[in-house]
Amino acid sequence: MQAGLPPKPRAAVVRDALGVGTAVGLSGFAFGVTSAGAGMSVAQTCVLSLFVFTGASQFALVGALGTGGNPFAAAAGALLLGVRNAFYGLRLSQLLGLPRAVRPFAAQWVIDETSAVALAQPDRRLARLGFTITGVSLYAGWNITTLLGALGASALGDPAAWGLDVAGPAVFLALLVPMLRARTAGPGAGGTGASGTGASGTGAAETGVSAAGAEAARNGAAGSRPGGVSGREPVTRTGDAGAVTSGEAGFPRQEAAVAALAVVLALACVPFVPAGVPVLVAVLAAPAVLAVARLSAARSTREGRR
Amino acid sequence: MIWAAIVITAAGCYAVKLLGLSVPAAVLERPLVRRLAALVPIAALAALIALQTFADGPTLVVDARAAGLAAAAVALLLRAPFLVIVAVAVVVTAAVRALTG
Numbered sequence: 001m002q003a004g005l006p007p008k009p010r011a012a013v014v015r016d017a018l019g020v021g022t023a024v025g026l027s028g029f030a031f032g033v034t035s036a037g038a039g040m041s042v043a044q045t046c047v048l049s050l051f052v053f054t055g056a057s058q059f060a061l062v063g064a065l066g067t068g069g070n071p072f073a074a075a076a077g078a079l080l081l082g083v084r085n086a087f088y089g090l091r092l093s094q095l096l097g098l099p100r101a102v103r104p105f106a107a108q109w110v111i112d113e114t115s116a117v118a119l120a121q122p123d124r125r126l127a128r129l130g131f132t133i134t135g136v137s138l139y140a141g142w143n144i145t146t147l148l149g150a151l152g153a154s155a156l157g158d159p160a161a162w163g164l165d166v167a168g169p170a171v172f173l174a175l176l177v178p179m180l181r182a183r184t185a186g187p188g189a190g191g192t193g194a195s196g197t198g199a200s201g202t203g204a205a206e207t208g209v210s211a212a213g214a215e216a217a218r219n220g221a222a223g224s225r226p227g228g229v230s231g232r233e234p235v236t237r238t239g240d241a242g243a244v245t246s247g248e249a250g251f252p253r254q255e256a257a258v259a260a261l262a263v264v265l266a267l268a269c270v271p272f273v274p275a276g277v278p279v280l281v282a283v284l285a286a287p288a289v290l291a292v293a294r295l296s297a298a299r300s301t302r303e304g305r306r
Numbered sequence: 307m308i309w310a311a312i313v314i315t316a317a318g319c320y321a322v323k324l325l326g327l328s329v330p331a332a333v334l335e336r337p338l339v340r341r342l343a344a345l346v347p348i349a350a351l352a353a354l355i356a357l358q359t360f361a362d363g364p365t366l367v368v369d370a371r372a373a374g375l376a377a378a379a380v381a382l383l384l385r386a387p388f389l390v391i392v393a394v395a396v397v398v399t400a401a402v403r404a405l406t407g
Contacts, residue, residue: 056351078318081350092327161403167392168354169354169355174378174382275361289345290338
């Protein structure tokens with residue numbers, strides 16, 4: 001909720017946090033099923049949810065391992081998806097003001113959903129409350145439903161016959177689209193301090209890679225809706241590439257270009273490199289698009305001077 | 307080897323989270339770094355969608371998975387909840403396989 005609104009009661013924060021935590025916790029079931037379908041044991045599946053605890057990375061890892069990908073390439077792909085959590089952590093450390101001794105324990109909960117809820121709160125006290133309750137309910141829900149999904153999947157037999165091999169791509173699509181619609185360059189793009197938290201909370205929910213980020217925003221739990229943003233204010237971007245503008249369909253152009261180039265690169269190298277490697281090649285789309293944007297920005301500046 | 311990948315991913319993902327909470331803001335707040343961090347997951351997700359839908363070993367195919375993903379895209383456009391999107395994809399894929407297989 002935006003700063004400046006009447007103070008938000010603790011009960012509302014608790015309700016929002018529990019709602020987000022529970023809704024997303026349930027999608028652990030989808031992960032459990034997918035992981036078991038990809039050939040992971042129940043123990044491996046549960047260890048992933050307990051210790052990796054960031055959905056997109058987990059889906060990516062089991063997807064790559066399930067298709068016989070090189071384990072190290074698979075892990076590298078999963079880690080690339082986890083990098084964004086560092087940026088959530090950066091925002092959260094300013095907002096929550098955690099003592100040094102608490103950080104190692106709080107770190108595991110630094111993910112899309114907890115960041116979306118915490119950054120949407122007007123002050124530190126409520127942010128800590130939202131972060132903690134979302135973290136607890138999500139961690140419990142995600143791990144319990146992972147176990148149920150893994151056990152359920154082995155009872156189903158051949159996962160492909162049930163179409164379960166498409167659960168992974170469907171999850172990724174649900175995660176990707178809100179990122180393409182994202183209003184800001186990333187979490188942390190907003191201002192700092194209490195006045196900025198409302199806006200950046202929205203950003204976190206939308207760039208949120210997880211379904212939960214989208215779901216939280218959709219429920220209004222984090223104080224915003226993904227679709228509502230475009231009507232409210234123009235696309236604002238930070239970042240020194242500068243020349244980023246909103247695409248015709250409301251999709252920021254750079255994001256769309258990166259996604260399209262990544263698809264082409266990945267599919268183009270499928271016949272030539274071992275499984276798991278195409279993702280790593282495709283990730284080069286990000287620096288490539290940024291480099292092109294910078295070059296063209298530099299050129300237009302030069303022409304503008306002439 | 308699968309356990310090795312799991313341990314590397316778990317340790318790496320935890321380290322990245324802790325790094326964010328621990329480093330001085332100036333290190334990660336550089337605009338280029340932040341921009342890359344926003345774009346890298348987009349590239350990875352887009353590539354994973356394409357690969358897990360169209361790749362079959364070293365060849366590319368269009369099969370029931372593509373139908374399932376298209377159904378998921380429609381559900382997404384209709385703003386269906388997350389679990390419904392996944393369920394639609396799974397059900398449509400299974401149905402197309404049952405009909406064509």
